[in-house]
Amino acid sequence: xxxxxxxxxxxxxxxxxxxxxxxCKGALQETDGDMDRAIELLRVKGQAKAAKRGExxxxxxxxHSYVHHNGRVGAxxxxxxxxxxxxRNDDFADFAREVASHVAAASPLYVSEEDVPEDVRExxxxxxxxxxxxxxxxxxxxQKIAEGRMRKWLEENVLLNxxxxxxxxxxxxTIEEMRAALSAGTxxxxxxxxxxxxxxxx
Amino acid sequence: xxxxxxxxxxxxxxxxxxxxxxxCKGALQETDGDMDRAIELLRVKGQAKAAKRGExxxxxxxxHSYVHHNGRVGAxxxxxxxxxxxxRNDDFADFAREVASHVAAASPLYVSEEDVPEDVRExxxxxxxxxxxxxxxxxxxxQKIAEGRMRKWLEENVLLNxxxxxxxxxxxxTIEEMRAALSAGTxxxxxxxxxxxxxxxx
Numbered sequence: 001x002x003x004x005x006x007x008x009x010x011x012x013x014x015x016x017x018x019x020x021x022x023x024c025k026g027a028l029q030e031t032d033g034d035m036d037r038a039i040e041l042l043r044v045k046g047q048a049k050a051a052k053r054g055e056x057x058x059x060x061x062x063x064h065s066y067v068h069h070n071g072r073v074g075a076x077x078x079x080x081x082x083x084x085x086x087x088r089n090d091d092f093a094d095f096a097r098e099v100a101s102h103v104a105a106a107s108p109l110y111v112s113e114e115d116v117p118e119d120v121r122e123x124x125x126x127x128x129x130x131x132x133x134x135x136x137x138x139x140x141x142x143q144k145i146a147e148g149r150m151r152k153w154l155e156e157n158v159l160l161n162x163x164x165x166x167x168x169x170x171x172x173x174t175i176e177e178m179r180a181a182l183s184a185g186t187x188x189x190x191x192x193x194x195x196x197x198x199x200x201x202x
Numbered sequence: 203x204x205x206x207x208x209x210x211x212x213x214x215x216x217x218x219x220x221x222x223x224x225x226c227k228g229a230l231q232e233t234d235g236d237m238d239r240a241i242e243l244l245r246v247k248g249q250a251k252a253a254k255r256g257e258x259x260x261x262x263x264x265x266h267s268y269v270h271h272n273g274r275v276g277a278x279x280x281x282x283x284x285x286x287x288x289x290r291n292d293d294f295a296d297f298a299r300e301v302a303s304h305v306a307a308a309s310p311l312y313v314s315e316e317d318v319p320e321d322v323r324e325x326x327x328x329x330x331x332x333x334x335x336x337x338x339x340x341x342x343x344x345q346k347i348a349e350g351r352m353r354k355w356l357e358e359n360v361l362l363n364x365x366x367x368x369x370x371x372x373x374x375x376t377i378e379e380m381r382a383a384l385s386a387g388t389x390x391x392x393x394x395x396x397x398x399x400x401x402x403x404x
Binding site for chain 1: 209210217261262263264265266267268269270273274275276277278279280282289295298319321322395396398400401402403404
């Protein structure tokens, strides 16, 4: 079935390149599903994008885990940087640790907004528009209301948008703000690559 | 696109029920994609299956992590049992710990054979059959050879089939054999529910 193959290919391409869901889907469409050519295409585009932002490839890093003392919830994160030197830096390890404990507590669904699959986004928008309709909002503002709620949903469910759960310690900064500060401090591109979160009874 | 929705629905249904990939796909097909009815259907079937095997629902458990000392590879696992009492048992915690370190070292792809998606299985079979052909094996035995190599692939890539990497300590037993022993020892249904494995540079 070409249906399932496509979803699997997108998944494989994401795992092999670390690129976002939409980029991978686009690359596979552009190359008629040819995995090797799609990887090439993403490399070229990725390099172009990184060059534009003055970024370099983040291929070193740290895996960090956090399990709550009751053993009922845990998280695993990968944070990448450019050199082994920075990966062994204490601030870098602290950031990885803080992201892991945050993920366990805050249950984000995606790392970044570009990781939110298009169909999930469309599904949420549909629900928000319907809700606005049921609440009796005039038709001409329903779309605007739905967009506002979508923005809120993205703030709440995307890891980089979330303020760290320990807001006292981190002055209410978001994970993205903490990442950007670390990137500035180390002079390297720092990327929260991926996370997993398991909870008993999920 | 109904394509992507279906893959996402299967994923959601798996996450919500813990049922196998094929069971979820089947349930969604049977209910025309109705998530709530599919969950109901899986519950009924799951209870029927558990009753047949004399099993009870595993809804307690432990999340355990392992990160290699160099911070470049880590694993997160969830192991479930029936009661909080067993979840706090030392043997149960040891098993969860041993599975986490094993996953980090042995890089399994799936928990159980029923988690291997049909299209992955078909893809591997195709490759094995083509290989047999290129090796000049007679056509009438190519299928048999491919089946043998598929069996080997499943032994190597499915967590429950893998002998624990520390074979001295565990007498060469597979994760499934260790799980079955723990289940017998505790008198409860023990389930390796899921795992994640991150490695820098993957």
